Amino acid sequence: MSGMVAMTLAEADALARTVLESRGLAPDHAAAVARTMVAGERDGCASHGLYRLLVAANSIERGVVVPDAVPVVSEPAAALVRVDGKGGFAQLPFERGLPLLIEKARKFGIAALALNNVVHFAALWPEVEALTDAGLVGLAFTPSHSWVAPEGGTKPVFGTNPIAFGWPRPGGHPFVFDFATSAVARGEIELHRRAGKTIPPEWGYDAEGHPSIDPKAVLDGAMRTFGGHKGSALAAMVELIAGPLIGDMTSAESMAADEGRMGSPIGGELVIAIDPAGFLGASVEDHLGRAEEMFGAITGQGARLPGSRRYVARAKSDADGVRIPAQLHQDILALLEGEMA
């Protein structure tokens, strides 16, 4: 079946919520997860869009996620917030912890939020954008499953370990990046496998530790980090600060806990928020203005700012809605029928 199915953002949200609830996800979780998926679809990130309904349904089906988990918010230290997700998806715990994180960042100048015991399947930019929406600078980190070899080795230790950063821009979209510290997204290798294509030998190793152009061999072996030993160092940092530092799992531990169910990673996430007014007081506007000069020096020579493609897609989706492949639409509806049958 070919063709595309068009829907408004409100329709996409209603569809996502209905499907998630029909699979047994509690309504507050379904609403939070749907918001993230619709944001991905809206921003042109199809791999983090409604397609993820299939991924989430799998995690629910296989018992990887607790569908009605009740997040518990606590304050382990004056400038720290913890939300124990109790095994549920990460979105609702983040929403529950966000107001306190913002309050603490404004009060102390800097603050951090740990999500613990959550199931992850989404990008991190929604988290840092929630902070830039509040006028704060944000950083977010999370391990995943151990799929990535350290530079100089060939056996998996790290997850794809994304790093996201957000900077509020007066009167415009924030400066936001969100990238895996692996050489490529794991989904990119999956896409090559499905399409029967080879991959560049720099992307990873087979199980024997040899560089391979076979996507399946690399999926079963180890991916590489981006940027050589520097990317590898950053991947290790993400493991540490969003794992043991917050009392949560490393990617290797998450992989072991999955017990072969191929579920989304389970573990923690660290979010750091800094209030520009903390160091700058009343002169925030002046200094944020100087940042604009740097952005101008980048775009003025034709270089692209991270996130800019997403904002173009967002404007279009806000006006025209989104379109998803008809086959995906059918697969999503089948989830609904499966439940109702």
Next chain:
Amino acid sequence: MSGMVAMTLAEADALARTVLESRGLAPDHAAAVARTMVAGERDGCASHGLYRLLVAANSIERGVVVPDAVPVVSEPAAALVRVDGKGGFAQLPFERGLPLLIEKARKFGIAALALNNVVHFAALWPEVEALTDAGLVGLAFTPSHSWVAPEGGTKPVFGTNPIAFGWPRPGGHPFVFDFATSAVARGEIELHRRAGKTIPPEWGYDAEGHPSIDPKAVLDGAMRTFGGHKGSALAAMVELIAGPLIGDMTSAESMAADEGRMGSPIGGELVIAIDPAGFLGASVEDHLGRAEEMFGAITGQGARLPGSRRYVARAKSDADGVRIPAQLHQDILALLEGEMA
């Protein structure tokens, strides 16, 4: 002249302090700067060792640095420390702010220190190691001079913009990395120029924006970031959080302020400290132990941890002292005689 000159670490420290004071640097600054240079020499980082006495002398000679600046410590917010370096070298301001940063990290769980209005010529690992020595996790960032093009462009915007990270390891050396977000260190290109060697075309662009293998053309043009658009995004982050966020200069502004004196970069530095006990309470030891398992999974397959070469050099230097090229030793002594003449 060939050959090497051997000295104990105490002798190296005394030499560095004497030279710096003879050039007019105030004794407290000279002591702090000497400590950093001797630590570099000790750890086998010759480019950040006693050689930097020549660099520091140049900055003093040309009026780039205020030799008797008195750092002023303040607390702009509960979890924030600021040290205004008043135009002096960065080392003493860091030492002055460190105790309060440590105190605040322990009290609030997370804290940040901004150094403002300081002259930079050193690596960042001494800063994060000062935090791991206190059992804290540390991050440090600083812009430099605008030498590096954003990915997708060919004109310089960013500095070499290093990122350093430190993680305390029970009973051993900390896990520390410290790397430039440029493709290579600027000094590496300088070394190729002096040796009359070409450089890989991936390192940078000439002034017309073409990839070049001529080191001088790239020094006069623009270096590239490491890791493509991801490294470029990180370089932008460093500009923002260690520039406008703390009310200090971007690399382009530092370059403009230098007015062609070829002095060390002037500007700010951001240091973030996180207390593992903040999130972990009494179970710090257990969770730091899990981090050790990750380190074991890296080294167990023959991959190297960042910083490990420095620790090998350190053990040797602690036992046997250091050796510097006789020509460098003469050039350093000439600084002393120059002053005394």
